[in-house]
Amino acid sequence: MxxxxxxxxxxxxxxxxxxxxxxxxxxxxxxxxxxxxxxxxxxxxxxxxxxxxxxxxxxxxxxxxxxxxxxxxxxxxxxxxxxxxxxxxxxxxxxxDTGCKTSEQLVDTCSGYGANEACRLQDEVVDGVTTFRSGVNTGLSPLPQTRMFGTGACTAQIARDFFLRERTYRCTVDLGAAAEPDLSRGAYIIDHSTETLLADRVANTDGSYSLTTRSFSMPDRGSVSACEPICKTRKAQANTAVAPDGVTGSKQTDPTGWDYYYRTCQDSNVCPAGDGEELVEGCGCLDDFPEAAVMMQTVRLGGADMVCTSSVR
Incomplete structure (x- = not known):
């Protein structure tokens, strides 16, 4: 045997x-x-x-x-x-001897790139934590871990600073006297084609060129609305805000103001106004930016004329 x-x-x-x-x-x-x-x-x-x-x-x-x-x-x-x-x-x-025996082997397939002066570290992930991204140190690092290996009666606990480190290197490669890419065909297509005609020039084995043209059209892109139709509504709202001198509405000529709402129109240009709201402007391409700019400028200029003092002026 x-x-x-x-x-x-x-x-x-x-x-x-x-x-x-x-x-x-x-x-x-x-x-x-x-x-x-x-x-x-x-x-x-x-x-x-x-x-x-x-x-x-x-x-x-x-x-x-x-x-x-x-x-x-x-x-x-x-x-x-x-x-x-x-x-x-x-x-x-x-x-x-049927007891457990553990051995450790470090497999480093990145050592060649790490020792190459023409290569630099681009990305690195250590146990799921990104430590380098686009060549920049993130400042992050994984915590030391203890892992269980083996099954049944033969198990072992191993504590290490890391277990898996994945790296990506970017290297500069010397191509020597490599020929520059021939971009003449692309340049010919761009220079001689129109919106309805596609021109091409293909090099033959004998050094000559074959010129071709064929009809060309873009697929129908469909129509797109100029904007998303919206409508403007308003709702009466009593001014119940409180200031040190009392309720703000009591200092106003009319204590009732308006809350304005902008809503997306439904099918068939229906404005979905809420309870108690009245329509100010119907569905369409509304632009209230000038009004908003005037209001903001008014508040800014009004604040510039205000002075806080301890005496009445």
């Missing part, structure tokens, strides 16, 4: 504990003779004596094979010589 050892460090001990046969038997590991019976049988041919022993033998050598079980494949032979009927067996016991 072939015994494959994947991790020799986990082998604590490997013993050839017993073997036996009726009539003859040899034990070899990787071609080396380790034992035979019932008498000495060292060759690779037939046994040195009569094949029929009229009985079985049993040996318990407890031979340590640990040093022979290096990493890789090992051939273990049980060679048997039997006259008429017989049997043979061998037992190898292995004590294996």
């Amino acid at each position: 072939t015994l494959r050892v994947k991790d020799s460090d986990r082998l604590r001990q490997v013993l050839l504990t017993r073997f036996g046969a009726d009539d003859w038997a040899q034990i070899r590991v990787d071609g080396e003779l380790l034992g035979s019976g019932p008498q000495s049988w060292t060759g690779t041919g037939l046994p040195p004596g009569k094949c029929e022993k009229k009985g079985a033998f049993y040996l318990n050598p407890a031979l340590d094979l640990t040093s022979r079980m290096t990493q890789g494949d090992h051939d273990i032979w049980l060679r048997v010589a039997v006259a008429e009927g017989g049997e043979a067996y061998a037992a190898i016991d292995a004590s294996v």
Whole structure:
């Protein structure tokens, strides 16, 4: 049989504990003779004596094979010589370390770009946190983390400043004597085409040019309204604001003012006025910016003439 050892460090001990046969038997590991019976049988041919022993033998050598079980494949032979009927067996016991062993490997596929003077860091994301964006340090950094690895009985907790760092570099590439792109065809199309005619010039293999023209039209873009129709309404509102001298409305000639509303018109230019509102301007492209500018200017100029004093003037 072939015994494959994947991790020799986990082998604590490997013993050839017993073997036996009726009539003859040899034990070899990787071609080396380790034992035979019932008498000495060292060759690779037939046994040195009569094949029929009229009985079985049993040996318990407890031979340590640990040093022979290096990493890789090992051939273990049980060679048997039997006259008429017989049997043979061998037992190898292995004590294996099944405990958890963790190892860490840092994979850095960015080292080449980082060491290249022609490259600079463009973007960097560390454990989901953007630390560089467009070549500028964001000032952010992830917090140290502790993560659980493995499943079942073999788990391990590992604490690190980061677990995944993703980088994007921007490098300057020397193209040497690379030819400039030929933009003459695009320039010809732009210079010789119209809104209804598309002109083109294609270079042939012999260096000549083929000129073509064909009709051209833009798809119908449809009609678009000049604006979103709106309407203007107003609603009477009593001035109940309070100032240090009392209710503001009591100082006015007419304590009732107006609240103005602008509403988006519905289908068929219907103005959706609210309760108690009256229509000021119907649906259309309304522009009250001049009125608003005058009101703001009036408030500004009025405030410029006001003076706060401790005495009546």
